[in-house]
Amino acid sequence: MGRQPNLLAFPDVDTLATTLRTYILHAQTAGLHRHQVFKVAVSGGSLPKTLAKALLAKPTSPEDTIKFDKWEIYFADERAVPLDHEDSNYCLLKAELLDKIPAELGKPVVFPIDTDCLDDVQEVADRYEKLLVDKFAARDSVKLPIFDLLLLGCGPDGHTCSLFPGHELLREADAWVMPIEDSPKPPPKRITLTLPVVTHGVKIAFVATGGGKKEIMKEIFEEGNGLPCALVNEGGQERVTWFTDVSAVEGVSFPRRGSL
Template identity: 80%
Template sequence: MPGKQPNLFAFNDVDALAPALRSYLITCQNAGLTRHEAFKVAVSGGSLPKTLAKALLADPKSAEDTIKFDKWEIFFADERAVPLDHEDSNYGLLKKELLDKIPAELGQPTIHPIDTQYLDDTQELADQYEKLLVNSFAKGDSVKLPIFDLLLLGSGPDGHTCSLFPGHPLLRETDAWVAPIEDSPKPPPRRITLTLPVVTHAVKVAFVATGGGKKEIMKEIFEQGNGLPCALVNEATGERCSWFVDNAAVEGVSFPRRGFL
């Protein structure tokens, strides 16, 4: 692994995890604002938006404990080729769990959903989302990869993250920033996703994984790796990667936990 190993932070439950995640998010936010007066973050779906809401909508405990939503630019680490109000939409899920609940006085983030006029052509859908990233990250310059301030990801029970699945040819994609997938082993089959080089190029990567149903795959990710997408991210990002988990998700996993300061 480059440098050091990923940080594994384990908590008794989600209620204990959320304040630590909030603190981490504020640190990443402030670093992003120092770099370029914006906080560019990509999020995935699953159970992540609900945990994010618990962390981000909590009452601040001090002047420093401030979420500056009006400085946030939220992109999607992956998205399903469905309308934005569809039950499978990651945008729709984030809107329901978090965005609709942000009090007006806290400011509103800038959201970058997919362009739904291209739902019938996943390649074009991916190309258009990549153009959006180019406009945001390149601004006329030639850059090899976009550098997100933070990627907020989950882990599937098979070790997938974003819409990057174990053993899928898409794991070998090195040119595209955003790629289509037509044969996702998890429904719905048609999606777009950030590619592995984009994910591993981020300043910081944070995974949130909770529940006893995750412990077998967590054991495999942290003990064997086996080329699982989550393990590939760990290996490529090292200490830039942090895992926020509950104890149930890492029961029996032999990997050193770190105390969260």
């Protein structure tokens, strides 16, 4: 049991957000203890809205403080569009969270993609990988970057980041960041962290809510079927925690808990 992912189910998104905050605070403390900064990768979709609910809540004690000035925020995946485009994960995170952070909490350092080369998605991926190499150590001394925390979503097809079911990118073993030009979900051109990078995170959190997720959640947890989310579960094991509401896991036969 200890090697399995943790599946948490909450009665509503408010309760989920409160527990997610506690979980992120624990990850923040561990990251700062490790290397004085907190290295986080985030995805898009509905995740930034839930993150904002969790992170912008008023602290209840000195220990309950999000130290944004110590955060480094990277993108687990991004669309090859300008940063102010509605499809941009950066734009979404900025609108939902970054622009709303109170000044007294400080500002995180955020690393968006380089938009100088959007017409060449391989170059966008290469430049983002170079950024990670610069920030996580020289490539020859580190096989993979290790994020303190990855905050991910789960698509209705079981995709996460821009890793899609059955796609050849799931087999990539060496690169840290890869381009995708044929995303089954628009926009087609994107970059994504590779599966080995995602599964090497110190902590990996999925947020999945709503009854529309229950069929795919059943497949992920009961059958796997090589779905990207299931592959993250297999690779990350007990370092993976799912934050769901009860409607997303209705009928899923997997041990679940209501708290950490």
